[in-house]
Amino acid sequence: MLTTAGPSASLTCSRSCLLSRSATGASSTMGTRPFLWVWWGSQVPAAAATNPHPAPGRSAEANRCRFPTRAAVVPQAKAMTANLRSLLGAALIFYLVAVVNDAAAMYVLSAVAVAVLLVCFFLTRLTIRGVSFDFAVPVLRGLPGTPMAGAVTVRNAGALRRPGLSFEALLQNHTLPHASIPISYPFPALEPRSITEWHVQWWPPHRGHYTVRHARLVASDPLGIFRRGTRPAEGAGFWVLPKTVDLREAMPLEMLFAMVPSAVGLSQRGGAEFLGVRPHQPGDDLRQVHWKLTAHTGELLVREYRLQPELTITLWL
Structure with missing residues (x-):
């Protein structure tokens, strides 16, 4: 059940979403390949944002993995996306054709391609600015193959709606390095001056000690040309241990x-x-x-x- 409430927004959605690791919306079967399940989320006023699932014997604040409350935007060192390469190539081809044939229409198309690049670039920067997040793991012990829950709290301090945001993190297994779990979750548009808390689940296939690595918010433009993220943050971890059973049972x-x-x-x-x-x-x-x-x-x-x-x-x- 998804309910959003803000100064100028009201939305209710009663259908859960099942997302794969790549966040494409396709369902996945449980197995050695972990996948992410959107549990529920809500947008609430900033004063009412709390963690509803504290671990037994521990306060919600003690179990929360605190991340920087200020989203420091850093450039990404990754290679260009396929859409960016395609648009740059199209702009270059239009310009070369215009120079060779002295065609005014080709100059216009080249200028349009460059304008689209600039608009997408500044739109990506505007989307990520003024956004911060927390990621909490209320239960610090789980079992292999059973779901574990986490809470992602996103704060939008700006006066604009923020579409195109997603949360990415790596749950690194220090016992079995090959068993690390990457998670990716796209957000719907964030309402102005609101706090959104999303509860997600993942299925760790192997036992070991996991820590939250490279957690960040990533903004993308509607065309998927640019990706810009907050500064990667590290958080506390959790344990996945074998089930203990009585020998007589x-x-x-x-x-x-x-x-x-x-x-x-x-x-x-x-x-x-x-x-x-x-x-x-x-x-x-x-x-x-x-x-x-x-x-x-x-x-x-x-x-x-x-x-x-x-x-x-x-x-x-």
Whole structure:
């Protein structure tokens, strides 16, 4: 359930969105490839923004991974996007054709291509300016293959709507480096002077210690020509540990005795080490009678064993 409320906005959406790692909107099956699920979100006044899912025994503020409240815009060192290369190539071709053929229309098309580049560039800078965010992981321990939740709080301090924003982060696994989880989540347009809190879920496929790396907000123009992000921030982490189960709940007791041969003697005879024979006494189990010696001596004799105080079982994980 998505509800937004602001000085000049009112929107209600009752349909959840399932996003893949690439944030294309296509659903993905659970497996070794983790994917991101949009849980819910809300836009609330700045004074009412809190974390609704604190971990047991810890306050919401103690579990929050604080990031810079001021979005410091830094240039991106990545290679040019495909759309940027295409538009630059088109502008260059139009200009060369105009110079060779002295065609005024080609000059106009070249100028239009350059104007589109400039508009998209400044639109990207304007979108990211005045925006800050927090990312919190309320529950600091999870299980492999089970969902874990996080909260992304985005603040729009400006007087303009901010479309084209997305949140990107890398959940780095320090135990198994190849099991790191990249997450990407595109936001809808942010209303002016509002705070939006989104709850997302991810499925860690492997156990280990995860930390939040390279978390940032990224702005993009409608044509996808430029990408500009806030300064990457680092945050606290969480643990993904194997499930602990009681040995008696993991398998039937008969299977444990079958795995450990000495346990059979313990369950049936009351001991594991054979000591000798003794005369039969009332209450002795007839299964312990040594029938061969009884036939030779004519007296009912039973086997006697040394009792073991405990049974040691080794499990290989």
